Amino acid sequence: MANWEELPQELLKLIAQRLAIEDFVAFGAACSSWLSAAAKETYDAKSKPPWLVTYVYKQTPGAPWLTADVSNHITEFCSPSRGRTYPLKSLGTQAKTLSPPGWMLVSNWSSEYLRIFNPLSRISIELPTLEKLFSESFFSLDPVIQRMVRPRIKRMALSSSPSSSGSYAVMIALDWDIGLPWLAFYRSGDDAWREVSPATHPPWTEVLQLIYYDGLFVALDAENHITTLNESESRMESRLVLEQKFEGRPYLVECSGSLLVAWETTGAKGNRFRVFDVDLEKGTKEEVKSLGKASLFLNDNSSFSMDFDAASCLAGFKPNHIYFTDYTNEEEEKKIYSMDCGKVETYSDVIGHSHAGQWFRPNF
Incomplete structure (x- = not known):
């Protein structure tokens, strides 16, 4: 033609x-x-190959350590299925992936300003500062102490893509340098962040995972409590407590419409995973032995699943596997765990390179 x-x-x-x-x-x-x-x-981002994202901070010669020089912060995206790298000068000194995938939270070292940013569409949305939250929090500190210690944003979740929805919400888990973990919430159109009260007393321990699932912000803390946000009352509500206490890392991830807890266990046999399907309504869990035609990609900040179907374009990736980062060695390594046989392999891209960084699902 x-x-x-x-x-x-x-x-x-x-x-x-x-x-x-x-x-x-x-x-x-x-x-x-x-x-x-x-x-x-x-x-359909769920049926397309993911990328890997790394954050490179280049120190200015002669400048104080941890100087927030935005011009020297580079975000690099690698397409493992193509063996290509795409550098992007970031809008801040820290950038971390969000859920839903495709978006990032960008800030400076002190979290004095925050943005959500999509590297594909280049849409950048400024969020309110955290100063009002700090001054009015039940963790409110003496101003002198506040200048000495700063909160770190440890986890974050986004309710929907601002590109496709006029209303969205962001939730963050913070941790003061002196060890006071807490949560905050922001909905588009508000003028400030809202503090979120804990579901238990004494207040919660460190929040290990935070995602948005089925219309709810869901958190998993270090005491194995799974809680969800009651937005109208700005507080967390307890759903269930995971009785197992494995040595290792838990991850919350949505897969094929279900909420999963993928628990990385460590021991004499190395990395292994136990996967549980969580029912928030019933407050129950059931162990999962197979992911079917899906695979999990696990990160500290934003884990996700990929679907292998007739329309999939996932060259170099396998169904019924878990892609994760092994932190047991001095250097972080990308690994693959087979749900079929329990075998663990080192991940490498189509040209044989291994990569650090976090799994990232590009989307609009």
Whole structure:
């Protein structure tokens, strides 16, 4: 056909739906007809290969340690299925992935300013500062002490993509340098963050995981309590307590519509995983022996799952596996755990390179 613009829209949409993100963007830039077929709303990130993201901070010669020099902070995205790296100068000195995947929380070292940012669309949204929250919190400290210690944002979750929704909410878990963990909440249109009260007394311990699932912000703390946010009352509500206390790391992740706790255990046999399907309504859990045609990609901040189906474009990845970071060695290593046989392998991309960083699912 001489005129590629005249290809039927149905055919163009079928082609676009099967493209990885790099090809999807290039496809839409070809002409107006192809752009219509490659609408952002039709892109299914769950069936496309993930990236890896690393944050490189370059110290300015002669500058004080941890100087917040925004111009020297580089975020690098690696496409393992292509063996390509895409550098991006960040909008802050710290950038961490959010849920839903595709977005990042960007801040400076002292968390004096916060933004949510999408590296694909380049949409950047400024959030209120945390100063009002610090001054009015039940953890309110003497101003002199506040200048000496700063809170660190340890976990974060986003309710929906601001690109597709006019209303969204952000939740963060903070931890003061002197050891006071707490949660805060912000909804678009508000003028400040709201403090969230704990579900238990004494107040909670460190929040290990925080995600948005099925219309709820869900937290897992160091005492194995799973709690959810009651937004109207700005407090957490207890759902269940996980009785198992494995040596290792737990991860909260949504997979095929279910909420899973993937627990990395350590021992003489090395890294192993126990996976549980959690029912928040019943307050129960059930062990999962297979992920079916899905795989998990686990991070401290934002874990996610990928679906292997007829429309998937996941070259170099396997179903029914868990992709995670092994922290037991001096250098962090990307590993793969097979749910079929329990075998652990070192992950490498299509050209044989291994990578540090966090798994990232690019999306609009």
